[in-house]
Amino acid sequence: MEGLRDRTRRAVRAELAGRALELFAERGFDETTVDDIARAAGMSKRSFFRYFLTKEDAVFGEIETMGEQVAQEIAARPPQEEPWQCLHAVLRGWESRINAQVDAMRLIESTPALRTRLLQKRDEARTRIIQALADRGMPPLEADLAAAAAGAALDAVAREWLRTGGSIDRLTLVDRAFAMLRPAFLN
Amino acid sequence: MEGLRDRTRRAVRAELAGRALELFAERGFDETTVDDIARAAGMSKRSFFRYFLTKEDAVFGEIETMGEQVAQEIAARPPQEEPWQCLHAVLRGWESRINAQVDAMRLIESTPALRTRLLQKRDEARTRIIQALADRGMPPLEADLAAAAAGAALDAVAREWLRTGGSIDRLTLVDRAFAMLRPAFLN
DNA sequence: ACCAAATATGACACCGAGTGACACAGATAG
DNA sequence: CTATCTGTGTCACTCGGTGTCATATTTGGT
Numbered sequence: 001m002e003g004l005r006d007r008t009r010r011a012v013r014a015e016l017a018g019r020a021l022e023l024f025a026e027r028g029f030d031e032t033t034v035d036d037i038a039r040a041a042g043m044s045k046r047s048f049f050r051y052f053l054t055k056e057d058a059v060f061g062e063i064e065t066m067g068e069q070v071a072q073e074i075a076a077r078p079p080q081e082e083p084w085q086c087l088h089a090v091l092r093g094w095e096s097r098i099n100a101q102v103d104a105m106r107l108i109e110s111t112p113a114l115r116t117r118l119l120q121k122r123d124e125a126r127t128r129i130i131q132a133l134a135d136r137g138m139p140p141l142e143a144d145l146a147a148a149a150a151g152a153a154l155d156a157v158a159r160e161w162l163r164t165g166g167s168i169d170r171l172t173l174v175d176r177a178f179a180m181l182r183p184a185f186l187n
Numbered sequence: 188m189e190g191l192r193d194r195t196r197r198a199v200r201a202e203l204a205g206r207a208l209e210l211f212a213e214r215g216f217d218e219t220t221v222d223d224i225a226r227a228a229g230m231s232k233r234s235f236f237r238y239f240l241t242k243e244d245a246v247f248g249e250i251e252t253m254g255e256q257v258a259q260e261i262a263a264r265p266p267q268e269e270p271w272q273c274l275h276a277v278l279r280g281w282e283s284r285i286n287a288q289v290d291a292m293r294l295i296e297s298t299p300a301l302r303t304r305l306l307q308k309r310d311e312a313r314t315r316i317i318q319a320l321a322d323r324g325m326p327p328l329e330a331d332l333a334a335a336a337a338g339a340a341l342d343a344v345a346r347e348w349l350r351t352g353g354s355i356d357r358l359t360l361v362d363r364a365f366a367m368l369r370p371a372f373l374n
Numbered sequence: 375a376c377c378a379a380a381t382a383t384g385a386c387a388c389c390g391a392g393t394g395a396c397a398c399a400g401a402t403a404g
Numbered sequence: 405c406t407a408t409c410t411g412t413g414t415c416a417c418t419c420g421g422t423g424t425c426a427t428a429t430t431t432g433g434t
Contacts, residue, residue, distance in 0.1 A: 004401090005410080012411095033390065044413050049392065119306040140350055144343040145368055152335030160328045181332055185367045192381075192430075199382095220419065231384055236421065 013051050016041045020058035021104065029111045056117035059104055062097070067125035070094065074132040083138055084186050087129070087150040088178040095154070095174050102166070109162060122151050146183055153177040200238050203228045207245035208291065216298045243304035246291055254312035257281065261319040270325055271373050274316070274337040275365045282341070282361050289353070296349060309338050333370055340364040 019040040023032040034055050038048040052058050073090045081089075098105070108114040126147045133143035157173045206227040210219040221242050225235040239245050260277045268276075285292070295301040313334045320330035344360045 009411090034392085035390085045391090046393090046414075047412060050411075053392095055391070115310070116303065116307055119310055120303050123302070123306055141343065141347045141364075142367070144346055145340065145364060148339030148343050149336055149368060152339045153332065156328065156331040156335050159331055163327055177328075177332060180329070180370055180372045181336060182371055183368055184371070196382090221421085222419085232420090233385080233422090234383060237382080240421095242420065 009051075012041075012043075014061075016043075016048060016051055017058050017061050021107070024059070024107055024111075025103070029107070029113060054117070056114055059108060059114055060117065060121065061101070061104075063121065066094070066121060067128040070125055071128040071132040074129065075135065079136060082186065083133055083136065083143075083146055084150075084178070084182055086136075087133075087146060088175075091150055091154055092171060092174055092178075095157070095170055099170055105158065106162070109158070122155070126151055142183075142185060146186070149181050149183055150178075153181045196238075199228075199230075201248075203230075203235060203238055204245050204248055208294070211246070211294060211298075212290075216294070216300060241304070243301055246295060246301055247304065247308065248288070248291075250285070250308065253281070253308060254315040257312055258315040258319040261316065262322065266323060269373065270320055270323065270330075270333055271337075271365070271369055273323075274320075274333060275361075278337055278341055279358060279361055279365075282344070282357055286357055292345065293349070296345070309342070313338055329370075329372060333373070336368050336370055337365075340368045 016037065020032075020037045023036055023040060034048050035045045037055075037058065038045045041048075048058075070090060073093070074086060077086050077090070108118055129147040129150070130140070130143045133146060134140060138146070154174070154177075157170065157177050160177075161168065161170055161173060203224060207219075207224045210223055210227060221235050222232045224242075224245065225232045228235075235245075257277060260280070261273060264273045264277070295305055316334040316337070317327070317330045320333060321327060325333070341361070341364075344357065344364050347360055347364075348355065348357055
């Protein structure tokens, strides 16, 4: 069950993440040292790294286990569901979760190191998605193309959304992008 | 013109890259320090960084100016050419150049830090490609989707090629991937 | 051939991310 | 009450990367 241990751990994590966001926003990512963040949260640099693997990860709160979660959600879908429809549905759900962290997203897109870390996470997620699709009986190359295309769609959506200044509903954009990028071999 | 300056510079660069590849192959990427590479090439760590921006870049020989080059090649294409066809043609040409560096590719795919660097470069290239497509009159979202899809196709090809142990012709794979991933909105 | 500017290099000091080790506190379970 | 587990601080260390300066070496112009 959820003991006191885990609750305090999550609280400290949230505290660190919050302080990090504040400092990044006011000074910039590169101008903020890990020691700064740790001090602001009342702890040592060493302890920061007991909560986050890297400095970048302080920004990606819940996003970090993305790959694993998405793979599980795909596996939980009706087995005969059409792959692109399946990806669309799962990632559509994910989009709403990301939507909650607008400020983080802007920071990520405007900070090379964070953008890089996002690419890493997406890449790792992609490999898991390929596996999940392969488990549904999809040929490797097709699974690979579909997963990559889905990732590309989400990425393009994020940028388009920033381009339009956030005026368009993101879910609508996701639907449009998935419709536009639907691989021909799935017809 | 091409003076002695540039020629020696290119020679030293090649020497460093060569030594780096050797050491990475025999010890692994993480187990090799920049100082090791520099020493093996008879120079100081400081000078290494005068030839390569990062340790990873020693592996990506000619690949580094990819974004700029690809964008130029797109711009040089007949203006009325259909976008997906245009991307296909340009990246097909690029594929043959990458094909020459098989050993480097294997190393990259099996080394997280290098894989990350590749993602960075592809991402940077993508933004330039989007611009190039936009200059041809393509709407931003469509250009973004097309560029991302093209990148996804190349990436999937690389993995499929490794999956099959290099038995299939890469250009054939590229053609197949581009045919399979052709965005519906371009019809 | 000579000189001045540009360029390449080494040496050194420095920063910051990330890791390993150890010691010590408090909480926990028996 | 004690033995153990977990979180933390401190310290030392590695390594990638940068700024600076001093010193060759090369280049282009006269």
